Amino acid sequence: MEKNRIFFEYGEEELRLLQKGGDVFPWKKWGPYVSERSWGTVREDYSGDGNAWDHFPYEMAPYRTYRWGEDGIAGFCDRYQILALTHAFWNGKDPILKERLYGVGTHQGNHGEDVKEYYYYLDGVPTHSYMRYLYKYPCEEYPYEKLAEEGRQRGIEEREYELVDTGIFNGGRYFDIYIEYAKGGKDDICVKLTIENRSSQEESIHVIPQLIFRNTWGWGEERLPEPVMRRGKGGCIEADDSMAQSPSRLSFDYHVGKRYFYADERAEILFTNNETNKEHLYGEKSETPYTKDAFHRYIVLDDKEKVNPEEKGTKACFYFRDLKVPAGGKEEILLRLTNTPLKHPLTGVEETIHKRKRQADEYYAGIHPKGATEEEKIIQRQALAGMIWTKQIYLYDVNLWLKGDNPEEPPPQSRESIRNTHWKHLISKRIISMPDKWEYPWFAAWDLAFHCISLALTDMDFAKDQLWYLLFDQFQHPNGQVPAYEWEFSDLNPPVQGWAALRLFNMDGKKDTAFLKKCFHKLLLNFAWWVNKVDAKGNNVFEGGFLGMDNITVVDRSQEIPGGGKIEQSDGTGWMGFFCLNLMRMALELAKEDSVYEGMAIKFYEHFVYIANALVAAENREVQNWDEEDGFFYDVLTGCKTNNHIRIKVRSMVGLIPLYAVDCITAEELDQFKGFAESFQWFTKNREDICSRCVTPIEQDGKKKYLLTLMEPEKIGRVLEKVWDPNEFRSDYGIRSLSKYHEKNPYELLGSRIKYEPAEAESTLMGGNSNWRGPIWFPTSFLFIEALKTLGEHTGDQIKVEGKTPHEMAHYFADALINLFKKDSEGKRPIYGDYDLLQNEPHFQDLILFYEHFHGDTGRGLGASHQTGWTGLVANLIAEWRK
Structure with missing residues (x-):
């Protein structure tokens, strides 16, 4: 039976x-x-x-x-x-x-x-x-x-x-x-x-x-x-x-x-x-x-x-x-x-x-949602097929590779100092999801976190294994760092693994606490590494390097800054606030079975508050990340010989990432987690000077809940004004990574210049084969859509820009990304631009390519043309916005 x-x-x-x-x-x-x-x-x-x-x-x-x-x-x-x-x-x-x-x-x-x-x-x-x-x-x-x-x-x-x-x-x-x-x-x-x-x-x-x-x-x-x-x-x-x-x-x-x-x-x-x-x-x-x-x-x-x-x-x-x-x-x-x-x-x-x-x-x-059109089902299926085809055997023994197989024929000694010297423990014989089987026949840590979300639609166990590999002892460094990518494992990528673990847990019905627990414990090591490694002044403002966005700013953030100094990053700090809320929420989920985790939840709540405060009122500096006049977050250059503090006034995704960090503590949760509630209420009351900037009480159905964001709702509204402005971030095809404002208003600093570049990179920073100076990217857009959706769920119509609530904005941007691949009213797919053969030839026009990123004005596909892993997230957008 x-x-x-x-x-x-x-x-x-x-x-x-x-x-x-x-x-x-x-x-x-x-x-x-x-x-x-x-x-x-x-x-x-x-x-x-x-x-x-x-x-x-x-x-x-x-x-x-x-x-x-x-x-x-x-x-x-x-x-x-x-x-x-x-x-x-x-x-x-x-x-x-x-x-x-x-x-x-x-x-x-x-x-x-x-x-x-x-x-x-x-x-x-x-x-x-x-x-x-x-x-x-x-x-x-x-x-x-x-x-x-x-x-x-x-x-x-x-x-x-x-x-x-x-x-x-x-x-x-x-x-x-x-x-x-x-x-x-x-x-x-x-x-x-x-x-x-x-x-x-x-x-x-x-x-x-x-x-x-x-x-x-x-x-x-x-x-x-x-x-x-x-x-x-x-x-x-x-x-x-x-x-x-x-x-x-x-x-x-x-x-x-x-x-x-x-x-x-x-x-x-x-x-x-x-x-x-x-x-x-x-x-x-x-x-x-x-x-x-x-x-x-x-x-x-x-x-x-x-x-x-x-x-x-x-x-x-x-x-x-x-x-x-x-x-x-x-x-x-x-x-x-x-x-x-x-x-x-x-x-x-x-x-x-x-x-x-x-x-x-x-x-x-x-798998296909009931609300999807036949065309959307084809797009979703090909996106997931691409994810499945790009699974590869990743064979690499770094120690053996550095030393060479045969002591009689050793490789040049200079190789020991070129790359991956500190990763001799890394040994892989794993099947791993790759960003691309041609351009990237190797894993990349923040790419892989997004792959897992798409792969989970077809194979949840495989998706969980993929994320766990990054935290497994043969991958994660003993100091807690997660390996970035093959060209330099020691580079810094955004800490999105906590978000991915939590999202997989939620997608799987919140039942696999064993998976969540083992990820949580390894992520604690990773969090400690981040705090000790990149918070130089103890301000909770982070200097995280290029963080995966190769040429997003006017200087190369992966290199030494001309004239000395460091960049105190809005995105680095935003990522860490995001990481804190992910770990807080993981701890609360685990606290349902073991109250010990309530103490970890309050620890990350408090750390989140300190990070939020640092974005607008960091000690020991005269210039903050938040610019009140512009209503936007910028990076700050500190310790430069020519000026002690310089706000780098480039309106880019760097200033939007602080919006990713959104959560809400409900009245029901405060009733459920007594230990957490006691500490939460004590800290919120006694440190009102800093909590007021990031903890917003909201009355709903006669109950009080607490919205957690890295800024007050008023600041959120001001940032969203620029997001929703078609002359800034809003495109017909998604969210631009650099504001179109800089098309007519280039920004110059330290002899370098940045302007809006909606298509292929004109800059040669980080090799010149990527571009965050205007195009639309799926991973950052996907997280932004999630943040807007969460914000809308908890604030309703309390935040509006031109009559649009955050949830309505989320719906718009989700549709815009899906529409990149769909035929428009003229029968053209935006991804193929003005390529007549790809648009009109019968044996080309219905085949879908999943590009690395997309033209900020036309939606034309750019960069690597075959999945690059994270563009497969269109499958999730179809699954979640076409129910």
């Missing part, structure tokens, strides 16, 4: 998520954990100057073996990436196989690194039992040199040069290559490639599905036993790692065992080794004549001697030679990777794919 009840309540995908046990989650053992770019990354950089892009450029990738993770197009691999399946293509004209995605480096793009491909994550479920990907491959020679050269020539004030600008897709001369994965079982992976020719003439294409053993054997003083691939019975590729060494630093033995890779009889089978071609790169003798680039040489250069005639190795492929695809027609290829030898392996593959696709439809039908 119980079994039938469970089956009735849950769909097939939900039932798979419930199946746990063993050392590896059974239905997640195989997934899309392969990066789309591993070249040019920190982990593969063993240089003496830390210039990862030059040390391992794209041009080296076909020939050089990776140390820390494979890459490829639409890759699939096991949990620890012992074995990876990727897809390569050749149109008969390119100088190289299309094995991985191409993009320009920091010195080639006029706005930094950027992927120059069109590909889409169309579908996916959290167990990866069904996944769908689309790659658009031109029929003509891919314009590698043209993209790089044009990017170098363009000025900082010009748009980035994109693949669509080259005209390569004109006339429909391209292939739409759909790649689908469906699991017949936990270890049975069915694959279908559908190659559709969009051209008006017949086109030919070569298709090369590849199986690769990640090289784990060739790095130390002695070579370890290698896995092996060979031709198996029935024309399959047989892969076996049983004789190889299990991954190090695991508490259990792990192997993928024997695997059988099947295709139809049209395919040739080729073998080589996943080894560096040292002769090509360095003029040295390679360990074997059969190297990583053998298939490129065999197919593109017609060099038959580079594949192993003995038909064995550590890399193999099926080669579908010169497939002729008629005009407007298609070609289909079926594959299967399984742990069982099969007599008729391709029988049932399509049936499995159709079945899993139908189950994915059922799964998402339970």
Whole structure:
């Protein structure tokens, strides 16, 4: 009876998520954990100057073996990436196989690194039992040199040069290559490639599905036993790692065992080794004549001697030679990777794919809110598919990376002082949500906190695990700091992990107190680190560095200030007030089961009050963050040689972040938590001099409650006046990160200048590949919408700007962000701006890209084009504002 009840309540995908046990989650053992770019990354950089892009450029990738993770197009691999399946293509004209995605480096793009491909994550479920990907491959020679050269020539004030600008897709001369994965079982992976020719003439294409053993054997003083691939019975590729060494630093033995890779009889089978071609790169003798680039040489250069005639190795492929695809027609290829030898392996593959696709439809039908339009459901589904596709294996042992694998060939000693020297404890073998599988094939701490909120819509347990990894002892520093991101773990990102933990707890029905408790205890360490690290004068005003917003202000906040001094930040202080309220609320939730936590709640309440007071009346300084004349918060430069205190009067997101901190202590809570209530009332009464600035009593239904904000309601109203002004922060597409006021009123300080830049960055601060000087960003907008919603719930219509309450403003901004992706009255999606092909071509116009940020005036997508994690929050906006 119980079994039938469970089956009735849950769909097939939900039932798979419930199946746990063993050392590896059974239905997640195989997934899309392969990066789309591993070249040019920190982990593969063993240089003496830390210039990862030059040390391992794209041009080296076909020939050089990776140390820390494979890459490829639409890759699939096991949990620890012992074995990876990727897809390569050749149109008969390119100088190289299309094995991985191409993009320009920091010195080639006029706005930094950027992927120059069109590909889409169309579908996916959290167990990866069904996944769908689309790659658009031109029929003509891919314009590698043209993209790089044009990017170098363009000025900082010009748009980035994109693949669509080259005209390569004109006339429909391209292939739409759909790649689908469906699991017949936990270890049975069915694959279908559908190659559709969009051209008006017949086109030919070569298709090369590849199986690769990640090289784990060739790095130390002695070579370890290698896995092996060979031709198996029935024309399959047989892969076996049983004789190889299990991954190090695991508490259990792990192997993928024997695997059988099947295709139809049209395919040739080729073998080589996943080894560096040292002769090509360095003029040295390679360990074997059969190297990583053998298939490129065999197919593109017609060099038959580079594949192993003995038909064995550590890399193999099926080669579908010169497939002729008629005009407007298609070609289909079926594959299967399984742990069982099969007599008729391709029988049932399509049936499995159709079945899993139908189950994915059922799964998402339970996620989409009833009030969402069909278009909004498509946007939400593709956003969540992007989140699921960007889960990756993140392999990194910082201590080993710094020292090098082989003491006989140590890396340059200068590497010890370039980056991550203080993070030798960090060891990762985790599956982690990445901001982007191309531009950011590494985790970023504040990005990941936002990813968790979107991922929770599909897989709450995975979302909680992601957040916990940041606080886990192999990640969080012993001093309490949370690692920021791979390029410098010691940088400072906003402390949003407390908010994320609390929000996951609330989304999950406020029942998992064990999760909340373990996060709370580790966040206490993080809070203490922040207080001790960045509150130099003890004023509760914080100097937190750039805090993730790369070029938000007139000076580079990650560097020493010209002329000395420090920046006392409105946003740093606002983030800490926000952190305090998150920890206070977590403590109150835990106090429902253990009254000891009431003492922690009052501690963070009091600390919040001190921080609020510091924003407007900090001791030992003559200039405060709050500017009464402007009605806005600014950063303050202190200790500068030319002036002791300078208010940096830039109206930006820096001055809006103090509004994030909103909570309310209700009469019911004061009745429930007696110890907390006693201390709360004593402190509020006896320190009225400071509490009056941030604790506002409100009468509602004959009961008194206390609104907690970093400023009085009158100041909130004044800031919201600028937020709601279309000539300042309000755009048709969201909240600008810099006020449009600075378009006509640039601000200058210490020889630097900042003005409103609604699109690509004109500033080169922090590398020039990001821009907070006007565009719209999802993470900061999402938090602002939440703050407005909470404020509206507790104040009703007591705060109004031009007749709009905070809740109505929240609704406006939520709709504005959702509308970025929807067709407008003219059938155009704001994200695609004036790109005619993306707006009007039938096979482009209904595909959605999730950009890093968006033009402050037009909504055009900017920066990284594939999810960047936090833009997936549009799925939450649809879930919460379309109920």
